[in-house]
Amino acid sequence: MAQIIADRRDIDFVLYEQLNIEQLSKHERFAEFNKKTVDMVVTEARNLAIKEILPTRKIGDEEGCRFEGGKVTVPESFHKVYELFREGEWVAMTEAAEWGGQGMPVSVALAAGEYFNGANYAFVMYPGLTLGAGKLVETFGTEKQKKLYLKKMYTGEWGGTMLLTEPQAGSDVGALTTVAVKNDDGTYSITGNKIFISSGEHDLVENIIHPVLARIEGAPAGTKGISLFLVPKIWVNDDGSFGEFNDVVCTGIEEKMGIHGNATCSLTLGGKGKCRGTLLGQENKGMSAMFLMMNEARLLVGMQGFSCASASYLNALNYARERVQGKNLLLQMSDPTSPSVRIIEHPDVKRQLLTMKAYIEGMRSLLYYVGFCEDKVKITDSAEEKVKYQGMIDVLIPLAKGYVTDRAFDVCSQGIQVYGGYGYIREYPQEQLLRDCRITMIYEGSNGIQAMDLLGRKLRLNGGKAVMDLLGEAQKTIAVAKEIDGLGDLATRLENAVGKLSDVGIRMGKTAMSFKAMNAFAFAYPFMEVCGDVVMAWMLLWRAAVAAPKLEKLVGSNDFWERRAEIEKNKNAAFYEGQLKSAEFFIHSILPITMGKMEAVMDSNSAVVDILDASFGG
């Protein structure tokens, strides 16, 4: 059961065989992250996740958070785990050592994060939000703000949050009404009501630092008049000592479908007129500050959804390997008394499992690849390369969030289905994974917003060069695969899909800028889906291109049955063979559906735009 959260063999494959992250350690910045160190980091994360965090997942779901008189209590078991998490220095894995971080490559931190999030991401959201808030302080804070808050946050001594949403301002942040008025001492008095604040109030830490989006009195309407403020729960004096409690009151927590272990709070700021904060960054630049942090936050949400799906897949796989039910279809025809078999032997269950497997592997590669590109941006000396990798990251982020969380939810639902009736009951982990996963499609920019971001901004980023760079990388994989025995047909199929996607992208880009923009945006979502599908196929072909030559070295026979017998005996060979099967399955059985969807996007029928409100019925 040790593999219940994530597949270590596959993580290692992505890190060392697909992405070759060892190359990163050649650069001074990541010099200490050679394979040995990375192995150790991942193993430690895995141990903590499996031994300590995973046992809190179900109990945290059942116990939930409690709210009483403005105080929020997290599930009891979270306290010990939080201390272990802090002691392990897992809060700020990729951040600078000077402020308490570990300076890891993002790709490595993702591997650790996959274990943590898969173990119980409702718990990991406490340090996760702290990290996000800390990044804002690190990036936009004055030296004084950094000195007062940052180390305490990166070490998890204090918590952090993000106060953004208001009842009438969700996807439309620009509609927010929280007001900041400058005081004589340079601080600001802040008044407003914020909702849906993850980790907004809790008893894991002594102090919580709230970055708050608000409008300075007299600032312009919309997003251009929004500033960012730091509002601590307990005021911190210049010498680091605590002042008085700030006027920040938790008025309630939400009862939710899932992530019960994380407190989703409503906070009232300045209800008694006494909420003080300091400006973080420049006046009216709050939104651009948020945008700078957005990629990281969205990648994290993709990882949250994905790690639920990864855990669900492995649970389903273990279940299918143990559960005996029904007979072998072929044997049953000739012999009705043939013995019952494990359900993994039924073709429909295998289809479910291979579907889950292919998506899990494609998504893992995509997420880690984005992290790897971030590492490249950090270490490259070439300005051109920096622009290229940053552009590819920007294009991939809406997929890493929007596409990945959609597919993760589907995988979690399949993970229930494999269990049959047992998937629906709380005794087994599957239904919770689906409930927990569902929010990832909504928060941090709903997936509809991701689709609009991809079509409206990312498609024409750097004059379209960012997308071209990405497709160029896919073409490189295709070229390599074409030269490998047995992959030629798969490569050609993907090449056709990439070609068609280019056409679709050009058409969509033009329409989006025309008077028919509404029509284009009515297809933003399926456009995101076909982009994601093609990226999945690329990632899987890439994996297959890495695996195929290694498999050939391990397996000698060319006879179908002898080959199978050889592969079955060799764990590595079985793994590489699994890579070929994932690519074959996805490209033959999913990509044709994608091609059909591209037809629909190209058609861009106007029914959605034309239909009248009154014609929706109701």
Added chain:
Amino acid sequence: MAQIIADRRDIDFVLYEQLNIEQLSKHERFAEFNKKTVDMVVTEARNLAIKEILPTRKIGDEEGCRFEGGKVTVPESFHKVYELFREGEWVAMTEAAEWGGQGMPVSVALAAGEYFNGANYAFVMYPGLTLGAGKLVETFGTEKQKKLYLKKMYTGEWGGTMLLTEPQAGSDVGALTTVAVKNDDGTYSITGNKIFISSGEHDLVENIIHPVLARIEGAPAGTKGISLFLVPKIWVNDDGSFGEFNDVVCTGIEEKMGIHGNATCSLTLGGKGKCRGTLLGQENKGMSAMFLMMNEARLLVGMQGFSCASASYLNALNYARERVQGKNLLLQMSDPTSPSVRIIEHPDVKRQLLTMKAYIEGMRSLLYYVGFCEDKVKITDSAEEKVKYQGMIDVLIPLAKGYVTDRAFDVCSQGIQVYGGYGYIREYPQEQLLRDCRITMIYEGSNGIQAMDLLGRKLRLNGGKAVMDLLGEAQKTIAVAKEIDGLGDLATRLENAVGKLSDVGIRMGKTAMSFKAMNAFAFAYPFMEVCGDVVMAWMLLWRAAVAAPKLEKLVGSNDFWERRAEIEKNKNAAFYEGQLKSAEFFIHSILPITMGKMEAVMDSNSAVVDILDASFGG
């Protein structure tokens, strides 16, 4: 808010305009069900559902069922509603008056059932299971069994269940181990453990009649040795008086993802060696008895899932009409200060709503059409017609259960997404509808089983004639639509899809009977999906063909904008226009995806069959 469960205008459209159910009242059997009576039935069901049942949905979810010392308590609010349901004589709508039924056409009962199930199907499952058990008694019972139990069940005075699943026998019913031993008095002593029994024990009724699948001592292994027994909770003497409590003990109820208001019980039979039952039907014919009841049960489950989706759609529609968030895309480009708009004006939200609408309408037509075919079977004097309608029912049932509940779940998830963060919290109905809906994909034959039933049995039913009859009906609709202005292109597209589906069906049928059967069954599921898609497109084109001429009579102008203005002013015109848009959207934007999926099914790549257990990883 009166329309919150189901769209009455659309229900009436299907009943009177699409299916013309008034024709049923020309037959003696349904003579009293003229339009006036049907209207009254649906209106009464709607009133009861909205005023009384709907208020118990959320509270029933929160309160759930309680288990203590073998006793199960349902949510408090269910008691009053159950009495109203009984008083209204809603338990046995389609059954014979002589046993307490109402003798309604199935199509009419479905309309009433849509309201009931949409209001709170966890509650409706209590009388629903009773009805199913009653049908078994009516169909297979001796006169004595009928006299003792049936009227009490059809009037809801007593409850009923179905004891089928055992821990090691879920999808594989043949593996069950419950044993029956004949006693000298003709009764049977029954011993075994049954699980996942909906409504298995509760405090709504005095007595519960359990049909139980068990194997008579010495009977053959597998499904051929299974018999059906009636096991009452309290023994009923020949004169109708109560005897002693039977040895049927509830050992627990499941904590589930949803339908918390319905008790899912584990029952131990004969733990003290004193469980008595009587044989229902013939020895060793238990499975065929179950099969005879299966269509009805599966249609009901399709309705359960569908009604959650229908409610979710209407909630999302109302929400999108009220929620103001974000600006009009086009106006914003020229005027950044343009006012915020209702989210129903955003193209991506319209896409979500039109997607939901098209599926809801297609699914409603499909379910009611199946019911209508059942009515036809009952009243036709032509043996040939009887075979034809029964064959079409048999082919459609796996779609009405498997395809419909899959799509219903998707619609429920979209229904969450439209609400954004509010969709994830318990304050709003959307997340519960998704949780409740999820089990419909699993029970009453998991959707994988439905797919195998379609491919393995239904495709070659009556030598393939059943499928041909169904496609023939679709062709009739296509022929009619071709003659209607503006529908020609849609009709041709559907015609192509039907043609391609025929080819796919022939190929799949052949493969399923060959040594490559495993390969065919690996694609049974996508095959079910493309069949369902094509049926959806057919239903929507059928609707459009009915609506288009009526719209032409209501709207005079040919100018695009004048026409819109006219339509907007006329409720009926807006409804008919909505029918055209659903068909246009589905056939242009969904059907191309189906065509791609058919390519994948035709390809029938063997990765699923070939992949080795060891290659799945984990």
